[in-house]
Amino acid sequence: MKAKVYVNLKSGVLDPQGKAIQHSVELLGFSGISDVRQGKYFEIALDGSVDDSQARESVEKIAREVLSNPIIEEYRVEIES
Amino acid sequence: MKFGVIVFPGSNCDHDAYHVISKHVGQPVDFIWHRDTDLSSYDAVIIPGGFSYGDYLRAGALARFSPVMNSVKKFADSGRFVLGICNGFQILCEAGLLPGALIRNRDLHFICEHVNVRTETIDSPFTNELTRGSVLRIPIAHAEGNYVCDDATLDELQNEDRIVFRYCDRAGNVTAESNPNGARDNIAGICNRGRNVLGLMPHPERACEDLLGSSDGRDIFRSLAATLAAVVV
Numbered sequence: 623m624k625a626k627v628y629v630n631l632k633s634g635v636l637d638p639q640g641k642a643i644q645h646s647v648e649l650l651g652f653s654g655i656s657d658v659r660q661g662k663y664f665e666i667a668l669d670g671s672v673d674d675s676q677a678r679e680s681v682e683k684i685a686r687e688v689l690s691n692p693i694i695e696e697y698r699v700e701i702e703s
Numbered sequence: 704m705k706f707g708v709i710v711f712p713g714s715n716c717d718h719d720a721y722h723v724i725s726k727h728v729g730q731p732v733d734f735i736w737h738r739d740t741d742l743s744s745y746d747a748v749i750i751p752g753g754f755s756y757g758d759y760l761r762a763g764a765l766a767r768f769s770p771v772m773n774s775v776k777k778f779a780d781s782g783r784f785v786l787g788i789c790n791g792f793q794i795l796c797e798a799g800l801l802p803g804a805l806i807r808n809r810d811l812h813f814i815c816e817h818v819n820v821r822t823e824t825i826d827s828p829f830t831n832e833l834t835r836g837s838v839l840r841i842p843i844a845h846a847e848g849n850y851v852c853d854d855a856t857l858d859e860l861q862n863e864d865r866i867v868f869r870y871c872d873r874a875g876n877v878t879a880e881s882n883p884n885g886a887r888d889n890i891a892g893i894c895n896r897g898r899n900v901l902g903l904m905p906h907p908e909r910a911c912e913d914l915l916g917s918s919d920g921r922d923i924f925r926s927l928a929a930t931l932a933a934v935v936v
Binding site for chain 2: 688689
């Protein structure tokens with residue numbers, strides 16, 4: 623069983639890294655890009671001793687309390703059996 | 704009175720803080736390893752600058768889980784004094800001892816330079832020997848010093864007189880140009896509601912000797928020492 627956690631800056635929080643990436647991409651000649659936001663992605667391997675809903679509950683807690691800072695970031699959890 | 708300087712793996716301004724307390728404040732000071740949890744013999748602790756845990760995940764995010772931080776929370780709750788400098792400020796925010804967060808500088812650069820900050824309140828144990836409005840020249844050295852918070856938090860900080868330092872120009876004007884990192888409302892340092900916990904991005908411990916370009920940081924340590932002299936038997 624594997625959990626995937628995506629952490630992104632909340633909309634409205636300045637992301638200068640995303641802006642710099644967008645600028646570089648545009649220098650490469652790509653057009654039509656209106657915004658780039660950089661986030662973080664985590665893969666958490668679970669040993670299968672808990673069911674999906676318990677796994678989700680634990681990983682949501684990990685995402686909320688460790689992987690993200692709720693003041694500036696939001697997260698999304700996916701569980702793969 | 705006795706000071707402690709907390710040392711995390713990756714702290715690198717711990718010796719500067721120790722030096723200032725022992726040489727300029729002239730008081731006993733210990734290093735406290737982050738696995739230690741007994742703070743009972745201290746009256747004030749400093750969470751120094753550096754790159755605790757290599758700034759992995761987010762600056763200050765992992766230091767918050769070090770064993771000593773539970774003790775620091777209790778220490779602060781008991782009214783004793785906590786000073787977080789730079790990475791120490793980031794740790795205090797991550798730990799929820801101070802509101803808001805510190806994100807990547809507006810212009811992405813790691814900024815290492817002397818800046819001017821205006822003393823916004825002298826109603827704190829860290830600034831009570833200063834004059835309100837006085838300008839201190841203190842260095843900053845950070846990549847994540849852009850203070851952010853929501854509107855409600857900003858209102859609270861303002862209404863409760865908890866914004867302690869703001870970035871300003873040499874004359875003390877708080878302007879967009881004098882804001883080095885994009886911090887909301889030019890905020891360089893704030894205190895908690897109990898006023899016994901201060902976090903600031905500038906490094907006063909690097910500004911205690913004229914030889915180093917400024918000795919303005921001494922006033923902050925002098926204030927804290929004066930406060931302690933009054934309350935510690």
